[in-house]
Amino acid sequence: MIQNEYADSKENLFYKNGYISGDNPGYYEVYTIDENGEERYIVVVNVKTGSYHG
Structure with a gap:
């Protein structure tokens, strides 16, 4: 997420x-x-796999 500049x-x-x-x-x-x-939504992370999207 940091590498992708989120x-x-x-x-x-x-x-x-x-x-x-x-x-x-x-x-x-x-x-x-x-x-x-301010708080800003970034992504959703799958607890089991660690994959994320958003």
């Missing part, structure tokens, strides 16, 4: 519980703090 550092990333889909263990929503100090 956030400028991992210190600015934080996770919130996302949702559970069927028998999949779930997802986390990933947010960052933007230049105005």
